[in-house]
Amino acid sequence: MSRNIFIAVLALLANTAIAQNYPTKPVRMVVPYAPAGVADILARVISERLGQRLGQTVVVFNREGGGSAVGADLVAKATPDGYTLLIGSTALTMNAAVNRKLPYEVKRDLAPLSLVFEQPAVLVVHPSVSANTVQDLIAHARANPGKLRYGSSGVGSVINLVTELFKHQAKVDLTHVPYKGVAPAMVDLVGGQIELVMSGITNAVPLVKSGRLKALGVTSRKRAAVLPEVRPIVEQGLPDYETSTWYGLFAPAATPPPILARLNSEIVQIAGSAEVRERFANQGGEARSTTREEFAALIESDLRRWQTVVNAAGLRAE
Numbered sequence: 001m002s003r004n005i006f007i008a009v010l011a012l013l014a015n016t017a018i019a020q021n022y023p024t025k026p027v028r029m030v031v032p033y034a035p036a037g038v039a040d041i042l043a044r045v046i047s048e049r050l051g052q053r054l055g056q057t058v059v060v061f062n063r064e065g066g067g068s069a070v071g072a073d074l075v076a077k078a079t080p081d082g083y084t085l086l087i088g089s090t091a092l093t094m095n096a097a098v099n100r101k102l103p104y105e106v107k108r109d110l111a112p113l114s115l116v117f118e119q120p121a122v123l124v125v126h127p128s129v130s131a132n133t134v135q136d137l138i139a140h141a142r143a144n145p146g147k148l149r150y151g152s153s154g155v156g157s158v159i160n161l162v163t164e165l166f167k168h169q170a171k172v173d174l175t176h177v178p179y180k181g182v183a184p185a186m187v188d189l190v191g192g193q194i195e196l197v198m199s200g201i202t203n204a205v206p207l208v209k210s211g212r213l214k215a216l217g218v219t220s221r222k223r224a225a226v227l228p229e230v231r232p233i234v235e236q237g238l239p240d241y242e243t244s245t246w247y248g249l250f251a252p253a254a255t256p257p258p259i260l261a262r263l264n265s266e267i268v269q270i271a272g273s274a275e276v277r278e279r280f281a282n283q284g285g286e287a288r289s290t291t292r293e294e295f296a297a298l299i300e301s302d303l304r305r306w307q308t309v310v311n312a313a314g315l316r317a318e
Helices: 003-021 038-054 066-076 091-098 134-143 158-170 182-191 201-209 257-271 274-281 292-313
Strands: 027-031 058-062 084-089 110-125 149-152 175-178 196-200 214-218 244-252
Touching: 027 038, 027 066, 038 058, 038 084, 038 110, 038 244, 038 257, 038 274, 066 084, 066 091, 066 110, 066 244, 084 091, 084 110, 091 158, 091 292, 110 134, 110 158, 110 201, 110 257, 110 292, 134 214, 149 158, 149 182, 158 175, 158 196, 158 292, 182 196, 182 201, 196 201, 201 214, 244 257, 257 274, 257 292
Parallel strands: 027 058, 027 084, 149 175, 149 196
Antiparallel strands: 084 244, 110 196, 110 214, 110 244
């Protein structure tokens, strides 16, 4: 047996032994956002059930900053032993598209485990805007280039890029007004200081139901259960406009494959349970699960898509 084959066999045996014993201590699930947001809620639902299935406590650890980059970097540089996980989102691929100086690389440093949740956005406008459909809004924007202002939670944020994608496909000129977070953007939208926001659906539902905002279209291909009266944008003149914010679990890239396979199997079972599907539906989206390969393909597709949008819009992180 050659030396290289011998080393490979030893590594395989070592990985198998590690996986058979895994886990022997608590697991940390890093949420790269502040508590009480969607990612935090998802993490707490998943961590409780994952802990039960693994026979060890799964501790949720919030490490916000950098539009999720701080928490992602923490996991990317963690010991690759299955004891540090990340609940990441679409922001991972958007950050990569906007900021080429990140201290980690998504594809190189993070191992996708499974998608767990998808949530559409909804295009909401102030009631003073005369448009009642997406087609109306596009016509109004074309007749008044640059006069409609849209808010976002900052350059390179999810809201920024999904709106730039809308601008590109609708061939309209909207003025970007960045804020330090979603909340102040929504406050100014309700107050009439800006005209529209491509909002996460959970933030918008109470404001739409109360009549303080108008919902013109959702970004998913089908109607959202929490706003069933609102038509998808793909049905309103933009047949290729479909986008959702996804959330999924990751481990450090060099984590032994048997551990990655075990975690994927457990996560798929959790996401497929009726209880979790119901809990996640309350967040305005739906539970999802994938193979590791399917999730990796989604990330690859997203990286290309958002890089195209960033280049077309000339965006760079602040």
